[in-house]
Structures are given as C-alpha cells and as structure tokens.
Amino acid sequence: GAGVSQSPRYKVAKRGQDVAxxxxxxxxxxxxxxxxQALGQGPEFLTYFQNEAQLDKSGLPSDRFFxxxxxxxxxxxxxxxxxxEDSAVxxxxxxxxxxxxxxxxxxxxxxxxxxx
Amino acid sequence: xxxxxxxxxxxxxPEGAIVSLNCTYSNSAFQYFMWYRQYSRxxxxxxxxxxxxxxxxxxxxxAQVDKSSKYISLFIRDSxxxxxxxxxxxxxxxxxxPLVFGKGTRLSVIA
Numbered sequence: 001g002a003g004v005s006q007s008p009r010y011k012v013a014k015r016g017q018d019v020a021x022x023x024x025x026x027x028x029x030x031x032x033x034x035x036x037q038a039l040g041q042g043p044e045f046l047t048y049f050q051n052e053a054q055l056d057k058s059g060l061p062s063d064r065f066f067x068x069x070x071x072x073x074x075x076x077x078x079x080x081x082x083x084x085e086d087s088a089v090x091x092x093x094x095x096x097x098x099x100x101x102x103x104x105x106x107x108x109x110x111x112x113x114x115x116x
Numbered sequence: 117x118x119x120x121x122x123x124x125x126x127x128x129x130p131e132g133a134i135v136s137l138n139c140t141y142s143n144s145a146f147q148y149f150m151w152y153r154q155y156s157r158x159x160x161x162x163x164x165x166x167x168x169x170x171x172x173x174x175x176x177x178x179a180q181v182d183k184s185s186k187y188i189s190l191f192i193r194d195s196x197x198x199x200x201x202x203x204x205x206x207x208x209x210x211x212x213x214p215l216v217f218g219k220g221t222r223l224s225v226i227a
Contacts, residue, residue, distance in 0.1 A: 004159070033214070040124065043215075044217070045214035059214065093159070105162075107161065108159050109157065110157075
C-alpha cells in the first residue's frame, strides 16, 4: 500500500485481556518503530526494528509488552494482561533508511486502545 | 521536569495571522530538531527538520533553533483553516537515539 497501515483502528479490551496490534509498514521499508501516545501527550518511544532485528526495546514500559517482526515486514505489538494505564494510541512508523536517523519516517494512523 | 516542554494551548487565531509555536528543552546534547503536524485521529507528519542551530524556511513555515537558549520555534505565516491541527516538536541526540516529543500544541485557525 501507499502508507503505513495499522489494525485494528480501535480496540476495547477488558482489564486482564491480552491484545495484539498489527502494523503493515510501507513495502521495502527497513526501519520500523512503535510509539505510545496517551491522551493529550506527545508520542513516547517503545521499540525499534531494523528488518527483523529488534535493536532497541528500552521504551517498553513493562514485561507485559512484547513486539516482533519475524520476517522483516509486518510487526505485531502484544500487550499481555492489559491494565487501564495501557489505554493510549499506539503508533507505528516506518522508514526506508537503514541508518537510525529517525527523522522523516512515515507514521500510521494508530490503534486506539481502551482498557475497561 | 520533562526533557521537552511545550505549551499545550489551545491556541486560536484568525485566518491570515502569523502563528508562533515553541518548545524548550533541558538536554544540551540534542542535535536534531523537528516539527510534526498531527490532525485529529491521524499519525504525525513531518513538517520541518533542522540540524543544530539556525533557521530553515519552507513556504509559509519557518523553523528556528537557538541551542544557546535551548529553545526552538515554528512560525506559520498567512495561517489557513487547514493549518488547524496539533503541532508537536521533537528532538534527538544523534542517528542512534529515538525521538523525544513535546506534548503538542493544539492550534485552531478561524476563518
């Protein structure tokens, strides 16, 4: 496709439920990033992939958060045992460049997760 | 204190006004500075990018970086209703570090 596609667009989860959020980056893009954006806040970095390798996961807030990109294209962010504080928009972005100069990459529209 | 501070607004201006948006930051190691625009329920899109100090102009948009004051600005000339969005500043240390965003300033341009 022409842009970064994320699904689902909206997800409501009961507290304690596991969720999986999907990101389809732009075809051929090497770098992929996940960000979390709480209401009224700027995006905060979660994790970074270069192809299938997860090079930085320093932003993942707890061991309940897990991300993968097994074939170097589609990525999944999984949250286990969701908590109310996990409610946020989860943004995925991709970039053609292999270098980790992460300006100018393309964001998806995000998945809005609400934990009730 | 957060690394990047940005007044969340909201800011409301009449069409045609000059808009000034700004951020301050605390870490002098930041070298790359960006402004993103985010429409409601969309992802951020890059507007302007500046390396180190200086000015950069692109159409109606001008970005300024003053590293001595740890202060960056975005100016929008002849503002249009289509400029109504949230504007996020972002910065990073080098090519090997993630972006750090401000909270965003919500702008409304009234026709």
